[in-house]
Amino acid sequence: MKIFRVLTTLFFAAALTGESLAIERRGGTESDYAEIQAFHDTSIQKFNAGDLEGSLADYLERLRVLHTKRTAITGRGEMRESWSKSFSSTATRPYLVSEIQEMELQGNGVGAWAYMVCRYASAVLDKTTGAIKGEVSNGRYIALMTKTEQGWKVLLDIDNGASGAAPDLADRLKKEVAK
Amino acid sequence: MIRILIVAIGAVLSGTSFAETEWRGGSPEDRAAIAAIIETWKQAYATGNGQAVADGYDPKGYVMAEKAPLAYGPTVGANLKKTFEANTIDMLLDLKEVEFNGTWCFIQGTFASKRLPKAPSPGTEPRFHAGFFFTLLRKTDSGWKVWRNMDTSSPDANPLLEQLKGRG
Numbered sequence: 001m002k003i004f005r006v007l008t009t010l011f012f013a014a015a016l017t018g019e020s021l022a023i024e025r026r027g028g029t030e031s032d033y034a035e036i037q038a039f040h041d042t043s044i045q046k047f048n049a050g051d052l053e054g055s056l057a058d059y060l061e062r063l064r065v066l067h068t069k070r071t072a073i074t075g076r077g078e079m080r081e082s083w084s085k086s087f088s089s090t091a092t093r094p095y096l097v098s099e100i101q102e103m104e105l106q107g108n109g110v111g112a113w114a115y116m117v118c119r120y121a122s123a124v125l126d127k128t129t130g131a132i133k134g135e136v137s138n139g140r141y142i143a144l145m146t147k148t149e150q151g152w153k154v155l156l157d158i159d160n161g162a163s164g165a166a167p168d169l170a171d172r173l174k175k176e177v178a179k
Numbered sequence: 180m181i182r183i184l185i186v187a188i189g190a191v192l193s194g195t196s197f198a199e200t201e202w203r204g205g206s207p208e209d210r211a212a213i214a215a216i217i218e219t220w221k222q223a224y225a226t227g228n229g230q231a232v233a234d235g236y237d238p239k240g241y242v243m244a245e246k247a248p249l250a251y252g253p254t255v256g257a258n259l260k261k262t263f264e265a266n267t268i269d270m271l272l273d274l275k276e277v278e279f280n281g282t283w284c285f286i287q288g289t290f291a292s293k294r295l296p297k298a299p300s301p302g303t304e305p306r307f308h309a310g311f312f313f314t315l316l317r318k319t320d321s322g323w324k325v326w327r328n329m330d331t332s333s334p335d336a337n338p339l340l341e342q343l344k345g346r347g
Contacts, residue, residue: 064287066311068245068331106283113280115315117243117327140243142313142329144285156287158313160245160331 028105028114036103036114039145039152044098052087056080059154060146066158068139092133097121097173099166101140112147113155119166120159121173130177138166200288205279212323213277213284213316224270229259237317237324245310245331252325262294269293269346271339272312282318283326287311290330291339293346307343309336 025033039058046054056076059065065073073079086094102117121138125131141159145152202210216235223231233256240252250258262268275288291309310332317326 066287066313066331066333068310068333070333071335072311072333106281111280113283115327140329142243142315142327144313144315146280156285156313158287158311158329158331160243160329164248 023100024102024104026104028103028108032105032108032114033103036105036116036145036152037100040098040100040116040118044096047094047096050087050093052080052084055083057150058152060148063154064156066156068160089127091127092124093127095123095125095173095177097169097176098141099169110147110149113144114147114152115142115144117142119169121166121169123173123177125177132174132177136170136173137161138170140165200274201276203276203278205277205284209279209284209318209323210277213286216316216323217274224268227263229263230256232256232259235325237319237326240325241327243327243329264297266294266296268295269343271343273336273339284316284318284323285314286316287313289333289336289339291336291343293343307340309333309340311335 023033023037028036043055043058046058056079059076059079061076063073063075063079065079067073073082086092098118098120100116100118103114105112105114107113118141119138120141121136123132123136124134126133139159139161141157143157144155146155147153205213220232220235223229233252236252236255238252242250242255244250270290270292273289274286277284277286289310290312291307293305293307295305296303310330312328312330314325315327316323318324
């Protein structure tokens with residue numbers, strides 16, 4: 001009965017905040033899903049740590065990144081040029097909070113494809129004070145990935161500021177940076 | 180809502196050309212099937228047939244349009260029907276690439292759309308929207324169907340936008 005009450009509370013809390021309790025997963029094994037979750041989590045950690053080379057290594061050489069309101073980034077060279085400006089700034093740094101909503105695999109082993117649909121919140125932080133500069137944006141992105149000998153790599157990602165997609169993550173971001 | 184419809188249309192564009200599209204993988208039949216889907220949507224769009232566009236969706240497929248809530252396949256036709264009833268929409272697409280892997284295929288490129296109410300108030304200006312689109316399709320027993328679809332604003336679509344504005 002106690003478990004039921006806990007689950008009920010969690011369900012209604014999730015309904016109120018808009019958060020999902022479970023990630024939709026299809027086409028793979030528990031091991032595949034864990035691998036993709038770990039790939040996602042470490043990618044975000046590397047990004048927030050300003051690890052440019054580590055972040056670039058998460059993408060295929062022939063990557064495409066379609067950021068909202070920006071021109072397309074094609075290939076690691078363009079990505080290095082684009083991201084190094086943000087990562088090397090002495091005044092600010094980007095910060096991202098992301099949560100997988102759905103993942104699905106096609107095939108297995110090297111050459112397999114998978115995609116993640118994620119919700120995100122992002123902001124630019126003052127490097128000295130850690131304070132948020134400007135607005136916190138939120139939305140969704142899809143990352144299409146392929147499995148290589150070196151693990152999963154992003155082939156293409158696209159994001160947009162989908163309406164009401166992740167206000168809870170925007171709140172989470174504010175709390176995280178306030179710590 | 181309009182944006183949902185526009186993205187749902189995806190490749191439904193007049194003037195679509197495959198001449199500069201990069202194709203990877205897929206059998207000749209698969210490639211022909213994708214080209215046929217785009218042609219079907221193009222015709223559906225030109226004639227205001229929202230259901231034909233929606234028929235290209237998997238029932239569990241959905242659209243993640245910019246600044247709009249999710250829209251699942253079954254609602255796409257109804258949404259389009261309302262839009263086509265109230266508006267004239269002109270759209271252009273530049274299909275950059277099509278890539279296959281087993282039963283999946285993605286297409287991506289840029290689009291520009293122009294929407295004008297059929298009964299405009301005096302001074303009503305057309306609304307334009309332009310950017311990237313990404314569509315993931317899956318091969319099913321009923322052929323290739325749209326599974327996930329997302330668009331986002333980008334200046335990369337400005338050439339299409341200018342082309343659209345030049346149409347008058």
